[in-house]
Amino acid sequence: MPQDTPVTAPVTAPTPQAPPRPRTPLPASVLAAVGLALSVAAGIVVDGPTQWGLLPIGLYALLALLGMDIMVATVVAIASALLILMPAPAAAANILGESVGDQITMIGLIIVLGAGLAEVLRATGVAGQIVRAVMRVAGDRSRAAVTFGMMISCLILVAALGTLAGALAIAAPLLLPIAARMGFTRSATASTLFIGGCAGLALAPFAGSNIAIMDAAEVGYLQYVLYGAGPLAVLSLVLGLVVVPWMQRRTERDGDDFYSDDMFTDDGSSEAAHSVRATAVFAVALLASVVYATVTSAGTAFPLLALPVLAMVTGVAGGLTPTEIAEHIYRGAATLVNIFLMFWLLAVLFNAVxxxxxxxxxIESYGASLQDMGPFPFAVAISLLGWVGVPGATAAQVVLLDKLFGDIATSVGVGASTWVIVLLFASKADTYGPFPNANQFGALGLAQSTSLRNMLITGWCLLVPATVMYAVIMFVETR
Incomplete structure (x- = not known):
């Protein structure tokens, strides 16, 4: 008799588990508990204006530095401020409600709308058109021309989108085949993307951190570029023509650092007419927006109108229906809703403080000694403090520093031009070094390079000259 064949239960793939949520480091938890206990004591003992109001901000900075999630750290800091203030429930609710319309919250909304515009530019092919147009102008006559063209492509795209990682993610697939054909190493390509992208981020008219700087220093876009972003962008492009060839020579002896011949191919696809049309419309609309905002001193709120309008006119020119445009804006904006929430919480924190x-x-206690310090030493000290000591998103860094030291800077004699430099350096210097950061890893990954050491060297090659340049400018401005 035939034997029964044993029945084997089907093997099912294990259900994928969600990645574990990062645990809050014990020192951060202990510090949060101690800080909240001190806040309760201060709220009971103290009445009226008090230096204890600095405790929530100091607690916020230390918790973030110790590795606590930035959103959780913000909530703990808000709790600390409310415990010191001890408002009635109705008064606490008013603080929450009024913070929704605060300028800090507005910056968070601008960042979200910028992500929506970036998605429309990607969907309509405008981003690709920008890169191709720049590279056609630069040509491929020499590595220097290609290097400059790649940097300018990244600069324009990042400046238009207001985001480094998102813009480079669009530019990289278009630029890497060019780099491969010209014999660039992965490290040299990563340096090119990073240098051009960072220059564009400094110039981006609607980037949240740049808007925060202009708002804090009470300057327009042209003044912001003249005082702070322009010198950094020019210095970056000039140094890039030196650093990238040096990085190429440094790494070309390593055969593993080159792209393989068949890794990248240019598909030679024709440019759709609607993409060309959308690019032209976007360029004209963006230029008109910047000119209008500059001439009329439109202020922080203007991007709330400009960004959706730019997305709509570009989408229509690119052949999208209104429904499709709305879907793309929503898709891009949805990725940064947490940023909007964080900025609202920051507004609550600062309003409570x-x-x-x-x-x-x-100011009453230490104003005399700070004024004796002089504007230049004060500006240098705050720049360095922001660089190494203030955590969080760059726009939040700007807001925090201005809330802490803006009035003191005015009393010391720091002018608007110097304050622009202080806030720009404090919020952007850590992108270049001295430690690895997300922007460096992003450029590294998009260039398919694995040499973090070479990326750090690239950042240092920009950071040191930029520090010297800004120190000289601030010294002259404070004389």
């Missing part, structure tokens, strides 16, 4: 009013006490 303002009610405690510690800055008046600080």
């Amino acid at each position: 303002n009610l405690i009013d510690p800055f008046t006490v600080v």
Whole structure:
């Protein structure tokens, strides 16, 4: 008799598990508990303006530095401020409600709308058109021309989109075949993307951190470019023509650092007419927006109108229906909703701290000694403090530094031009070094390079000259 064949249960793939949520480091948890306990004690003992109002901000910075999630750290800092202030429930609710319309929250919304515009530019092919147009102008006559063209492509795209990682992710697939044909190493390509992208980020008119700087220093876009972003962008492009060839010579002896011959191919696809048309419309609309905002001093709120309008006119020119445009805006904006929430929480924190009013006490207690310090040493000290000591997103860094030191800077004699440099350096210097950061890893990964050491060297080659340049400018401006 035939034997029964054993029945084997089907093997099913294990259900994928969600990645574990990062645990809050124990020192951060202990510090949060101690800070909240001190806040309760201060709220009971102190009445009226007090330097204890600086505790929530200091607690926020230390918790973030110790590795606590930035959103959780912000909530703990808000709790600390409210415990010191001890408002009635209705007053606490008013703080939350009024913060929704605060300028800090507005910057968060601008960042979200910028992500929506970036998605429309990607969907309509405008981003690709920008890169191809720049590379046609630069040509491929020499590596120097290609290097400059690649940097300018990244600069324009990042400046238009207002985001480094998102813009480079669009540019990289278009630029890497060119780099491969010209014999660039992966490290040299990564340096090119990074240098051009960072220059564009400094110039981006609607980037959240740049808007925060202009708002804090009370300057327009042209003044911002003249005082701060312009010198950095020019220095970056000039140094890039030196650093990238040097990085190429440094790494070309390593055969593993080259792209394989068949890794990248140019598909030679024809350019769709709607992409060309959308690019022209976007360029004209963007230029008109920047000119209008500059001439009329439109202020921080203008991007709330400009960004959706840019997305709509570009989408229509690119052949998208209104429904499709709305879907793309929503898809891009949805990726950064957490940023909007964080900026609202920051507005709550700063409004609560303002009610405690510690800055008046600080100025009354230490104003004389700070004024004796002089504008140049003060500007240098705050620049370095922001570079190494203030955590968080760059726009949040700007807001935090201005809230802490803006009034003191005015009393010391720091002018608007110098304050632009202080906030720009404080918020952007850590992109270049001295430690690895997300922007460096992003450029590294998009160039398919694995040499973090070479990326760090690239950042240092920009950071040191930029530091010297800004120190000289601030010294001259504060004389």
